[in-house]
Amino acid sequence: MNIDDLNENFGVEGEVCFMELEGDLPFITVTNKYAEADICLYGAQITGFRPAGTTDVLWMSPYSVFEVGKAIRGGIPVCFPWFGPHAENADFPQHGFARTSMWQVLEVKTLEKGETSVALQLNNSAQTQKFWPHEFAAKMIFIIGKSLSVTLEVSNTSTHEFSYTAALHSYFNLSGVENISIEGLENTSYENQLDGKRYTQEERLLGISEAITRHYFNTTADCVITDPYFNRNIRIAKEGSKCSTVWNPWAATCKQMSDVPNNAYETFVCLETVNNINDKIVLAPGQSHGTTAIISIE
Template sequence: MNLEELQKTFGADTVTFRKGPGEFTTVIIDNGAAEAEICLHGAHLMKFVPAGAVPVLWMSKSSWFEPNRPIRGGVPICWPYFGAAADPALPAHGFARLSEWNLAEIDSSEKGMTRVALTLSPADVTAVPVPFPFELRMEFVIGKVLQMTLTMKNCSDSEQIITDALHTYFNVKSAGAITISGLDGVSYEDRVVGAKVFGGVQDGDIRIDREVDRVYLDTADAVEIHDPGYDRTILVEKFGSESTVVWNPWIRKSQAMPDFGDDEYHTMVCIEAVNAAKDRRILAPGATHVISQKITLK
């Protein structure tokens, strides 16, 4: 659909459409409780700002906005695998974030609340060969609180092993000043050292003073980002996930990534709801799995 058709079919006083960077179609939401922007490329939430607040999500000023390439920042959807592919010729984090999704429905009937649902099928994937038939549905509920839910279905006639993530980038005033609570006593893999390397057990709050790339294991607990610079706490809850990733690329890795500004690591941290490591999901034929993340300012 073109913009006029989208507005006629899905638009409302609180919902409009525009061509954003890269000429990607973008859903614009302003419902009084919050503002948000969702790009159909990757079903990618690029903006969430509760009324009167500093933006909750971080976006890189160096991000690509090109077909079959990922957007850097916001909430990338990693699926059907998280991290590097077994085949080095395939893109990291799967094809969901590289594909153009379909707008399925928008419900803005409730004051201060907007629900947006998008879908992806094999026919929509052009970046890589599709390994098996599937159905994906991504739903955002935009209000004072943000709720994101990814539903996946295995439409093949064999079991499929899935790893996935809602790879959420959070905007912080200074990464070196924040503390992250909720993972004390949790074991983790340290991906800075190497894939699947046991990193130890978290002792107290997490501080960002170097490159951090950790998969925290056997945890469904909520995490809080305490940000004194913005005088706020971000509560990050999740469901359908028993692993949590905390990531900040720090100096050297930031400089090595062409779609990430050299100094931007100071203003972001990723807290990700993940099915990875031993939390991978095995979907039987016809089976579904749901992973979601809920974000609240305190």
């Protein structure tokens, strides 16, 4: 559908509008009494969530490339059907194909208390089967209200079992990375991707002062990012996930990344809702699984 057709079929006057924004890609803009949000149909990627009275909760790179075939840097990219590099073929796209696919609008509605619900869908195609030879139906469901709920729901529509890994790769906007602390990971085991070893975090609060890529496993706990200079706590609750990833590339890696400023690491942290390590999802034919991140400001 073109933009006019999308507005005619799914627009809600004064609340939901479709328009071409960055790179002429189709976006959904949501404005309700609780918040504003921007969702790109390319990648089913939310790029902005602005609750009333606070600055954007999500971080977006000012150098992000909004171009079909390339990933959008920031917001909440959807990693599916694998998280990280492909296990067997390094030439396959990093983090799967969902974040570089065009999704279709399934439903837009206003909920009873005034929240806005947006559902997008992606089904298997000849293009997806070049990378992943399975029949599936994926949905991304966004509920924009006082909090932001983001769900990746995957259904196995094939005649055989399959497994996948996934992540809601959330970038959070910070006053400064060295100002913040993360609560919720005390006494949790993690895999340090930078040295390949496993450890247990003993500290109650995690601070960040260098490059970090930690995959915490066997955890369903809420995490809270405390940012005193923005005078807010960001709570990330989750459902359908037993792993959480904390990532910040730091200075040296940022300088090697073409789609972020050299100092980008100072203003974001990724705290991701993940299915990986010992939480890979296995679906029999007809089964479904939902992975949800619920983001709120305190």
